[in-house]
Amino acid sequence: MNMMLLRESDFIAPERIRISGRRTKHIREILKTETGCSVKVGKINGLIGEAVIESDDNNQIELTVNLHSDPPIPLPITLILAMPRPIAFKRMLPAIVSFGIKELHLFSARKVEKSYWSSSVFDELDELVGLGLEQARDTIWPNITLHKRFRPFVEDEVPTILAGKVALVAHPGSGLTCPAGLAEPSAICIGPEGGLTDFELEILLRQGFQAVGLGERILRTEVAVPAIIGRLIHATTKN
Amino acid sequence: MNMMLLRESDFIAPERIRISGRRTKHIREILKTETGCSVKVGKINGLIGEAVIESDDNNQIELTVNLHSDPPIPLPITLILAMPRPIAFKRMLPAIVSFGIKELHLFSARKVEKSYWSSSVFDELDELVGLGLEQARDTIWPNITLHKRFRPFVEDEVPTILAGKVALVAHPGSGLTCPAGLAEPSAICIGPEGGLTDFELEILLRQGFQAVGLGERILRTEVAVPAIIGRLIHATTKN
Known part of the structure; x- marks a missing residue:
């Protein structure tokens, strides 16, 4: 994936998400991104931006999100x-x-x-x-x-x-x-x-x-x- | 397949071929074509035409071939x-x-x-x-x-x-x-x-x-x- 898709339910605060499952596996194994690094994200039917990895324990990853750009034109x-x-x-x-x-x-x-x-x-x-x-x-x-x-x-x-x-x-x-x-x-x-x-x-x-x-x-x-x-x-x- | 590809080795006479294997299976099971019916054929690096099924025994099918048209332009x-x-x-x-x-x-x-x-x-x-x-x-x-x-x-x-x-x-x-x-x-x-x-x-x-x-x-x-x-x-x- 070239961007991680965020659902409403991923948000635990207006600019903070917590994810688990396939996406954490992708961050760890494919992107090999570590705490402090950022990944491209986009919110379903919303804006695109970056998310910085704040913490990564065995089950879940928490990220701070900054959404700022429009998605491509349909x-x-x-x-x-x-x-x-x-x-x-x-x-x-x-x-x-x-x-x-x-x-x-x-x-x-x-x-x-x-x-x-x-x-x-x-x-x-x-x-x-x-x-x-x-x-x-x-x-x-x-x-x-x-x-x-x-x-x-x-x-x-x-x-x-x-x-x-x-x-x-x-x-x-x-x-x-x-x-x-x-x-x-x-x-x-x-x-x-x-x-x-x-x-x-x-x-x-x-x-x-x-x-x-x-x-x-x-x-x-x-x-x-x-x-x-x-x-x-x-x-x-x-x- | 929309046409059956013929190899030089399929020819047992100038206008007669004998085939076996995947292609006979296709004729019998997919096209469901019987003796006397024709199928579209083309010779590798050669012309396109039709072939009429002359005989069909368990192992092989013999067809009479009439090649007459150019293949599409590359x-x-x-x-x-x-x-x-x-x-x-x-x-x-x-x-x-x-x-x-x-x-x-x-x-x-x-x-x-x-x-x-x-x-x-x-x-x-x-x-x-x-x-x-x-x-x-x-x-x-x-x-x-x-x-x-x-x-x-x-x-x-x-x-x-x-x-x-x-x-x-x-x-x-x-x-x-x-x-x-x-x-x-x-x-x-x-x-x-x-x-x-x-x-x-x-x-x-x-x-x-x-x-x-x-x-x-x-x-x-x-x-x-x-x-x-x-x-x-x-x-x-x-x-």
């Missing part, structure tokens, strides 16, 4: 993703979060196995999101919404999601190449491994999505997601 | 990558190949552990490359070169590699945003997890690389690689 990209196979999703979610995506919609499609929705991966969402935020030195928690029925989602909810955005659906072999470095807010829909059915694509196109590709090669979803997000990113710095 | 992007942790590299290599990258240089850096170079992953290169080609319906085998000493590589070999190319080195927090949709051939250098040292970056800049980023967030190498390749891709279709 990426203006909404990701509408067919629910991936849970084992792949477990790797994908921290990556998606680390890009700075704050709106993630997971939807069902013909080639999304029903069993995915009852996967234990949903019990790990907090941990996976935390990994992504810590990687990116970000604090803003993303919204993740599950849509288990394709048509009601696309016909009733998607119009609101798309309002004011460039709407793209990734479709391998599409004649149009995915735009790059988009300044406008965008919504990108990426189907399941094996693709959207013609019928699903048609319903999406009817909602205003434009089909775009990345050349004639077919990429795995797990590869297409970072490839397309990396492509869409517009230069944004807070300076 | 991506004009050379990837110069600090050797990743082998377990990550195993996932990354098929992804890199599936983009259509044909020149991959793996190099050593301060934060590349020496043990990576003696990993058993190098015994699996053929299989991993094959997975990437089959995913992308490509047949052109990429060149993968290992460079175990940073400075001799960068000072003696990199100048030749960079000739005629836009040379970029990924550096998180770099003021300049990575270009997108590059029509010119390019070479992109991506450092190890934890980053290049200042000294390494300086030597690369001296060779003509320009440092570029993707915003202020720090991405894992495994995420940065597809993000940057996806960003650099220029619209190329063979039509």
Whole structure:
């Protein structure tokens, strides 16, 4: 982790925290930071700063916290993703979060196995999101919404999601190449491994999505997601 | 796999092949294709086409092959990558190949552990490359070169590699945003997890690389690689 994420419950005083578990292990074994040294921290949905280690006993570490900087600006990209196979999703979610995506919609499609929705991966969402935020030195928690029925989602909810955005659906072999470095807010829909059915694509196109590709090669979803997000990113710095 | 890759040794006559092992299993269990049906095939470094299943006994399948189309055009992007942790590299290599990258240089850096170079992953290169080609319906085998000493590589070999190319080195927090949709051939250098040292970056800049980023967030190498390749891709279709 490039930053330690702090929860409200870590605070024992306005500028003092007490932590235990995974994070103390990380400070001791990976950062090898000692008493008096500082580590980068950020409070969930709050500011970023440093924390100085005041004491370290076997069970817990206490730190003085100084939070002073805004987190990075959210990426203006909404990701509408067919629910991936849970084992792949477990790797994908921290990556998606680390890009700075704050709106993630997971939807069902013909080639999304029903069993995915009852996967234990949903019990790990907090941990996976935390990994992504810590990687990116970000604090803003993303919204993740599950849509288990394709048509009601696309016909009733998607119009609101798309309002004011460039709407793209990734479709391998599409004649149009995915735009790059988009300044406008965008919504990108990426189907399941094996693709959207013609019928699903048609319903999406009817909602205003434009089909775009990345050349004639077919990429795995797990590869297409970072490839397309990396492509869409517009230069944004807070300076 | 979206295409079955054929080796010279599969051919028992000019237009007839006999296969066994993983590929027969795939035809039977995943594609569920039967005698008389056809599957997409491509010959390593050769043409793409279809093969019709003529016979299927327990041990092997015989097919008649009709190869007629060119593989996709290679991506004009050379990837110069600090050797990743082998377990990550195993996932990354098929992804890199599936983009259509044909020149991959793996190099050593301060934060590349020496043990990576003696990993058993190098015994699996053929299989991993094959997975990437089959995913992308490509047949052109990429060149993968290992460079175990940073400075001799960068000072003696990199100048030749960079000739005629836009040379970029990924550096998180770099003021300049990575270009997108590059029509010119390019070479992109991506450092190890934890980053290049200042000294390494300086030597690369001296060779003509320009440092570029993707915003202020720090991405894992495994995420940065597809993000940057996806960003650099220029619209190329063979039509």
